[in-house]
Amino acid sequence: MDQHPALGLDESALAALLAQQDGVVSRRQLRSLGAQRHDIDRLLRRHRLAQSHPRVYVDHTGPLTPRQRAWAAVLYAAPAALSGRSALADPEPNAPVHVSIDASRRLTAPDGVRIQRRRDFAAQVLWNASPPRLRYDAAVLDLVEEASDEMAVVRLLSDAIGSRRTTVARLRSTLAGRSRMPRRRWLSRLLDDLATGACSVLEHAYLTRVERAHGLPLPDRQAVRTGVAGREYRDASYAVGVTVELDGRLGHASFDGGGRDADRDLDDHADGREAVRLRWHQVVDTPCRTALQLARILQRRGWAGMPIACGPDCAVAELATE
Numbered sequence: 001m002d003q004h005p006a007l008g009l010d011e012s013a014l015a016a017l018l019a020q021q022d023g024v025v026s027r028r029q030l031r032s033l034g035a036q037r038h039d040i041d042r043l044l045r046r047h048r049l050a051q052s053h054p055r056v057y058v059d060h061t062g063p064l065t066p067r068q069r070a071w072a073a074v075l076y077a078a079p080a081a082l083s084g085r086s087a088l089a090d091p092e093p094n095a096p097v098h099v100s101i102d103a104s105r106r107l108t109a110p111d112g113v114r115i116q117r118r119r120d121f122a123a124q125v126l127w128n129a130s131p132p133r134l135r136y137d138a139a140v141l142d143l144v145e146e147a148s149d150e151m152a153v154v155r156l157l158s159d160a161i162g163s164r165r166t167t168v169a170r171l172r173s174t175l176a177g178r179s180r181m182p183r184r185r186w187l188s189r190l191l192d193d194l195a196t197g198a199c200s201v202l203e204h205a206y207l208t209r210v211e212r213a214h215g216l217p218l219p220d221r222q223a224v225r226t227g228v229a230g231r232e233y234r235d236a237s238y239a240v241g242v243t244v245e246l247d248g249r250l251g252h253a254s255f256d257g258g259g260r261d262a263d264r265d266l267d268d269h270a271d272g273r274e275a276v277r278l279r280w281h282q283v284v285d286t287p288c289r290t291a292l293q294l295a296r297i298l299q300r301r302g303w304a305g306m307p308i309a310c311g312p313d314c315a316v317a318e319l320a321t322e
Contacts, residue, residue, distance in 0.1 A: 009035040016130075018059050020130070024071035027055040052076075053110045067092035073097035073113045081125040081132040083116055084146070087139035098142075100124075100134060116142075120177065131200050136165050137174040142284040145182060150205075151284040153187065161194060168195040193248065202248040203235060205283045211236075214291035215308040217298065219244065237273075240301040244294070245277045251320065274301060288315040295319060 006084060010033045016035070018025055030040055035308045040057075043049045053076040058068055069091055074080050081087070083100035091097045096114045101107060102121040109115040109201040118124070125137045133139070140160045147153045160166050172191050175181060203221075211215070219236035241275040282290045292315045295307040309317040 009033055009039050021071050021075070022065065022067045023059040024052065024068050024075060025049070025057055025059075026075040027057070028078070029075075030057075053113070066093070069097050069112065071131050073099050076110060076113065077107055077115055079122075079132075080115075081121075081127075081134050082139075083118075083134045084139060084142040087133040087142075088136070111231050119179075135174075135281065136160075137170050140166065140171065141174055141178065141181070149284075150183070150186070151280060153183070154191070154280050154284065157190065159196065201278060202283055205287075206236070206244070206246055206278065207285035210283060210294070213287065213310040215297070215305070215315070216291060216294060217265045217303060217305060220241050238298060238301075240298055240302075240303050241273045241300055242294075242297055243273050243275045245275065246283070247277055247279050288313075292316045292318060 009030070013033050014025070014030070017029060035043075040049070043225070044051065044057070047061055048177045050061045051057060052058045052064060052068075052072040056076045058064060058072065058189065064072065067090055070082055070086060073086075075083060077099050080099045080101045082098065082314070084098040085091075085095075086098040096112055098114045098116065100116045100118050100121060103117045103119045105117065107115055124134050125132055126135055140156060143156050144153050147156060157171070160171070161168065168191050172188070172195075175187065175191070181187065186201070193201050211219075217238060219238045221236055235246045238244070276294065276297065278290065288310060291307055291310075295303075295316065296319075298305075307319065309315050
């Protein structure tokens with residue numbers, strides 16, 4: 001064993017641990033390597049270590065890197081794991097590091113750290129990760145829980161599933177294990193849609209946010225037509241010759257699938273119908289603008305009605321000034 005002559009510390013073991021933990025070490029780990037209190041004080045005086053958080057040290061005196069900030073937070077709260085956005089990517093320079101601990105513990109977070117207590121903590125952690133962090137599905141649902149709106153949830157799940165780091169089945173299983181979750185019923189329906197390739201959540205959003213909220217005419221829903229693929233369905237078919245297709249594939253359409261969609265739109269145009277394809281952004285992010293543009297198309301095709309503004313700042317109000 002290689003020991004410093006003035007210290008009871010195993011220097012070679014410390015060097016290996018610092019290399020493994022990006023230059024960060026806790027007092028508990030130092031004690032396990034043979035260091036006494038006066039040994040740690042000496043390391044601090046000689047600037048071989050500098051305090052980052054109480055009982056946590058880094059092997060230099062300058063600013064910490066993002067990974068060092070992550071390690072320092074986990075070691076301060078140990079046993080702990082990175083959670084939420086911190087579990088998915090290195091923390092931004094001015095962003096807090098999020099860590100989770102067992103629900104039975106009480107711990108005050110230092111500056112720059114946010115601590116979450118959670119049940120069944122140990123089972124949700126990848127302990128062999130560097131630093132330890134929540135399993136991917138749990139971290140994604142943490143962000144879903146914090147999301148400000150439904151479109152943010154759609155984007156999060158789109159990125160998560162599209163990255164192939166998780167599946168709908170795994171996300172659904174993790175969701176089932178959570179006793180509290182905002183928008184649980186809607187989220188469950190969205191996961192069902194993603195699993196089957198349907199878009200009923202998007203269809204409902206179109207009905208309530210675009211169509212009904214702005215007084216657009218009622219279409220024939222899931223109208224049956226014969227196309228190049230045989231028997232086909234149109235999401236919303238208006239009497240004046242306008243077809244609306246709701247594309248809920250979250251940006252992960254295949255090359256062949258895009259070609260089939262183009263065939264369907266071409267068939268509608270050939271039959272004298274105007275085909276409009278809407279995605280999540282048009283329906284959820286900008287429903288008022290979408291309603292305005294659809295109203296203009298419908299009026300141009302012969303609809304004699306007038307849409308209504310859903311509020312004082314609704315884009316549909318522009319029609320009244322034209």
